Amino acid sequence: MEFRDLQRQYQYLKEEIDGAISQVLQSGRFISGSVVRELEEALAQYVGCRHCISCGNGTDALELALRALDIGPGDAVFVPDFTFFASGEVVSTVGALPVFVDVEPDTYNISAPALKAAVSAVAAQGKYRPGAVIAVDLFGQPAEYGRICQVTKEYGMYLIEDGAQGFGGRIGDKSACSFGDISTTSFFPAKPLGCYGDGGAVFTDNDSWNQKIRSLCVHGKSSQGKYDNIQIGMNSRLDSIQAAILKVKLAAFRDKEIEQVNKFAEIYTQGLKGLVGVPHILSGYKSSWAQYTIRLDCQEERAKLQEELGRRGIPVMIYYWKPMHEQQAFAGGNCQSGRNQNTVRLCETVLSLPLSPYMLQEECDEVIDNIHEILTETRI
Ligand SMILES: *Cc1c(COP(=O)(O)O)cnc(C)c1O
Numbered sequence: 001m002e003f004r005d006l007q008r009q010y011q012y013l014k015e016e017i018d019g020a021i022s023q024v025l026q027s028g029r030f031i032s033g034s035v036v037r038e039l040e041e042a043l044a045q046y047v048g049c050r051h052c053i054s055c056g057n058g059t060d061a062l063e064l065a066l067r068a069l070d071i072g073p074g075d076a077v078f079v080p081d082f083t084f085f086a087s088g089e090v091v092s093t094v095g096a097l098p099v100f101v102d103v104e105p106d107t108y109n110i111s112a113p114a115l116k117a118a119v120s121a122v123a124a125q126g127k128y129r130p131g132a133v134i135a136v137d138l139f140g141q142p143a144e145y146g147r148i149c150q151v152t153k154e155y156g157m158y159l160i161e162d163g164a165q166g167f168g169g170r171i172g173d174k175s176a177c178s179f180g181d182i183s184t185t186s187f188f189p190a191k192p193l194g195c196y197g198d199g200g201a202v203f204t205d206n207d208s209w210n211q212k213i214r215s216l217c218v219h220g221k222s223s224q225g226k227y228d229n230i231q232i233g234m235n236s237r238l239d240s241i242q243a244a245i246l247k248v249k250l251a252a253f254r255d256k257e258i259e260q261v262n263k264f265a266e267i268y269t270q271g272l273k274g275l276v277g278v279p280h281i282l283s284g285y286k287s288s289w290a291q292y293t294i295r296l297d298c299q300e301e302r303a304k305l306q307e308e309l310g311r312r313g314i315p316v317m318i319y320y321w322k323p324m325h326e327q328q329a330f331a332g333g334n335c336q337s338g339r340n341q342n343t344v345r346l347c348e349t350v351l352s353l354p355l356s357p358y359m360l361q362e363e364c365d366e367v368i369d370n371i372h373e374i375l376t377e378t379r380i
Helices: 006-027 034-047 058-068 086-093 112-125 145-154 207-216 240-272 299-311 341-349 361-378
Strands: 051-055 075-080 097-101 129-136 158-162 182-186 200-204 225-229 292-295 350-353
Touching (some): 058 086, 097 112, 145 158
Parallel strands (some): 129 158
16 A cells, blocks of 8 residues: 555556657657647636646745745745645744744644734744734645634734645635635645656746746746846746646546545545544635644554554654754754644654555555554554
8 A cells, every 4th residue: 555646547548648648759849839839828726716826846846936926035934844844944044033822732833823923922922023824724734724814913923834744625616726915835746736856836926926926937037038137036936847747636636536535535534533633624714634643642552553553564664753842953043933732742642554545545545444453452
């Protein structure tokens, strides 16, 4: 069994993907070009945003968002303490101060009351200006944007949605990657919509941010082209081959995979609730299930389950075992943080299970049965 079965997806889409790659090879156009533009249009339409700017990866996408909003030295940026490192790393990259905020224990996403407390403390301190919130759609479920927006509005802050894991999620009839002033995603192979290398995208409705980001990701070019440079930028573009692959994969994602992965997540939830902590999807929300992450009673129980599942050929992963505020990179005053007890506890007890749209029902059942067996033995 694979943790995330990308080979099976390739076998299923092989003919179309091979054809799309071959077309790019024959065109001789490997950076930008019409296939990249077509993908951006399809992504913008799927998400329901005016603009989609593709770029090199999800980390660059976040940096581009911060730079478009002129976030830098003197600004505090509020980031969940429980997330992938890149969500906070980019804040330091642009010279701002990351402030790590606790998350909710069952959705794993940033806690709105904890956010409000953290912002008001920084504002009262007066040393940093509360500049932006980077909310993360962790494991595929959108963050609580309604409640988060109340805080960003009150303090005049920007909202950035880190939708690297959230692409395909929804709140009501609104899609993930449309909730921020600027939103971002990643096409790293194992993300909900992945390519065959690195890739990312930025989404916004704002015309001038769109223009600025399109310039920043090609060396700060002017509208005259890349040999006329009006600002210091980056080199962050999506390869044409990756765009061609993503066009094929986006259609499969939209037409089939998002439903399939939700079906398997529901089987896990029905099979495991009561035995372990299962992810809580808020009413009206839909997850794209970047991960299916359970919670055990304690660190020892998780270690036992992880080891025993591994021995039985069932691959599992721990996302994430270290809070952001404990990362050495942020030591020595490079971040601010509360004690964030929910985050600390999650880091000790979470375990992510194998999941993919091309999984078989038997595989899902096998994981559930083995967890029941192992925990029944260890809990006697
Ligand atoms: C993967 C990920 C990123 C970074 O994306 P890359 O394409 O790997 O640079 C950022 N934030 C979160 C939450 C992620 O999971």
